[in-house]
Amino acid sequence: MACFRSIGSLASLTHSPRDVSRSSGIVLTSCSVYPITRSSFTGSPISIPPVHLPSQTPTKPRNLVPITMMVKPTLQFIQGTDEMTIPDVKLTRSRDGSNGMALFNFDQPSVFDSSGEVGEITGLYMIDEEGVIQSTDVNARFVNGKPEGIVAKHVMRTPKEWDRFMRFMERYSDQNGLQFVKKQ
Numbered sequence: 140m141a142c143f144r145s146i147g148s149l150a151s152l153t154h155s156p157r158d159v160s161r162s163s164g165i166v167l168t169s170c171s172v173y174p175i176t177r178s179s180f181t182g183s184p185i186s187i188p189p190v191h192l193p194s195q196t197p198t199k200p201r202n203l204v205p206i207t208m209m210v211k212p213t214l215q216f217i218q219g220t221d222e223m224t225i226p227d228v229k230l231t232r233s234r235d236g237s238n239g240m241a242l243f244n245f246d247q248p249s250v251f252d253s254s255g256e257v258g259e260i261t262g263l264y265m266i267d268e269e270g271v272i273q274s275t276d277v278n279a280r281f282v283n284g285k286p287e288g289i290v291a292k293h294v295m296r297t298p299k300e301w302d303r304f305m306r307f308m309e310r311y312s313d314q315n316g317l318q319f320v321k322k323q
Contacts, residue, residue, distance in 0.1 A: 212267040212310040214243075216250040216260040216277065216289070223249040225315050226291075228308070232301065239301050241308075243291040251286050263291040267310050272303065 214222045224245050232239035243263065250260060260279075265272040274293035279286050295301045312318065 210266065210268045212265075212307060212314050214311070215264040215266060216248070216262070217258045218261065218264060220250065220258075225317065228317070236298055236301070238297070239295045239304075241293045241295070241304060243289075243293070245289040245291075247287070248289050250289070260289075263293065265293075265304075265307050265311070267307050269303070269306065272307060 214226070216222055222245070224247065226243040226245045229242045229244070230239065231242075260277060262273050262275040263277050265274075272293070274291055276292040276294070278290050280288040280290060293304065295304055
């Protein structure tokens, strides 16, 4: 007697092509049938004819092409809401290159217009195709009781963090027309 088992990934579980019915996606395996003494089921056993697979011809291996998703580099103070104001960014790095800091200065950021509707400022999120860099050191600047700007600080403690930040800044500056000016 045979029993049916539904298999999610047939290729990883079967070793013989005779066990797989390609058209139905069912694997036939032998199994024991144990009588159930307290069952109201009064079915009758069925017999299943053996599965015959068509002869397989070797196929050429397909060249797989990796897919890269392009994400527009953006800055966000509230997740999901892009900041439209382009900041002034100042970079400092230690002499040995082991750490560094980026200081973002936003004058009249657009987040002030929509923060009441969308949510609270929870940090500075730098988003690109590699992922998200997050800084929680964000401070608002007020003049006469009205918000004027935002200053955000991002500290990079390792050369790897510095390199990742610089890759983001290259993408962001290309997208928004920023240029790097080295201090004399």
